[in-house]
Amino acid sequence: MADIDKIYWHFISPGLVFIVGLTLALLVVMYVWSLDSILVPVIVSSVFALVVETADAMLWRRIAKRSPDSLPTFFMAVSGVRMLLAIAVMFVYYLVVGRQSMLVFFLIFMVYYLLLLIHHSVFFAKDRIDSVMDR
Numbered sequence: 098m099a100d101i102d103k104i105y106w107h108f109i110s111p112g113l114v115f116i117v118g119l120t121l122a123l124l125v126v127m128y129v130w131s132l133d134s135i136l137v138p139v140i141v142s143s144v145f146a147l148v149v150e151t152a153d154a155m156l157w158r159r160i161a162k163r164s165p166d167s168l169p170t171f172f173m174a175v176s177g178v179r180m181l182l183a184i185a186v187m188f189v190y191y192l193v194v195g196r197q198s199m200l201v202f203f204l205i206f207m208v209y210y211l212l213l214l215i216h217h218s219v220f221f222a223k224d225r226i227d228s229v230m231d232r
Contacts, residue, residue, distance in 0.1 A: 101161045109154040116146045138202040142209040
């Protein structure tokens with residue numbers, strides 16, 4: 098169980114650092130180039146990324162502790178759920194602001210989404226979780 102908690106912290110810590118770092122970098126870009134139009138997309142995208150990353154990590158830890166045989170199914174399901182949540186967030190944003198500012202939101206949102214995909218894929222492709230899956 099201690100290994101699972103250790104892996105959990107090794108997963109969530111860099112993910113949160115990446116999200117906060119990207120958010121700060123975009124806020125600096127916004128300040129330097131006076132791009133006031135990206136503030137709301139950055140906030141919405143960063144909140145989405147934080148919620149998805151945290152929920153993903155917490156669910157992984159719970160499943161790894163209780164039913165490690167279900168982890169492959171979890172990895173497939175989390176990808177689908179993440180995509181459906183992203184589509185839902187983009188649709189709600191479109192309904193709220195309309196078409197005029199959708200391109201800026203889409204581009205910023207996709208940067209966060211790709212960050213989540215890359216972090217999830219790289220982390221769980223490593224050999225360090227083989228001991229959890231072999232149980």
